[in-house]
Amino acid sequence: MHYTRQKEGDERMTDYRLSYQRFLKTRAWSETKAKVLAKRRRKWNKKGLYIDNEHFKCEKCKRILPLYIANYHHKRYKNRWTGSLGWSNPSNVIIICKMCHEHIHRKKIKRMKVRF
Ligand SMILES: [Zn+2]
Ligand SMILES: [Zn+2]
Secondary structure (H helix, E strand, C coil): CCCCCCHHHHHHHHHHHHHHHHHHCCCHHHHHHHHHHHHHHHHHHHHCCCCCCEEECCCCCCCEEHHHHHHEEECCCCCCCCCCCCCCCHHHHHEEEEEHHHHHHHHHHHHHCCCC
């Protein structure tokens, strides 16, 4: 997701955006995503849900969809890189479809002045 500056001089939002964009390119983030997906696959298996490697189950709309529209969404953005609910913590991440993700962030625009 991308952050836009609502008004010039909002330096905090700029720093935050840059640092989040940087984070998304890190190995830590790739590993987190892999962990989250592996964990979900174990959960689906346990439930006897057969989902092949090309698909996933959206945690919002519960539909089984192609993996290429899977998005990883942070439940909490403000926690930065590390910490118990930081960006790289798998428990801070949910896998949802592109449509649900857009929906979540569209709602947030009004509240947080954030654009998806
Ligand atoms: Zn969905
Ligand atoms: Zn998101």
